[in-house]
Amino acid sequence: MGFFERVYDVVMRIPQGKVLSYGDVAKLAGSPHASRQVGWALHCNPRPGEIPCHRVIFKDGSVSSGFAFGGPQVQRAMLEAEGVVFDENNKTDIDKYRWEGD
Numbered sequence: 001m002g003f004f005e006r007v008y009d010v011v012m013r014i015p016q017g018k019v020l021s022y023g024d025v026a027k028l029a030g031s032p033h034a035s036r037q038v039g040w041a042l043h044c045n046p047r048p049g050e051i052p053c054h055r056v057i058f059k060d061g062s063v064s065s066g067f068a069f070g071g072p073q074v075q076r077a078m079l080e081a082e083g084v085v086f087d088e089n090n091k092t093d094i095d096k097y098r099w100e101g102d
Contacts (some may be wrong), residue, residue: 018099061091
């Protein structure tokens, strides 16, 4: 299985209302120093709506300004619909919502 497929496998397992950072996904995909490549893999998401790339955020709790499927407001709204709360600085408590794996 290639790197992109491993990324998609990890992201598919993130449950609703939970998030991971790009670095978390890279680590779980077996390439701990490949967080930028995780971003590229998600940007190329071959199955939007099936692979929940909106659940991957920056380690500081912010959403991507380049969210490929509608922009940062759409990503935030999708997460909020799942119960993820953001503060006035557009950040969430990643430690509170981080998925710990299965």
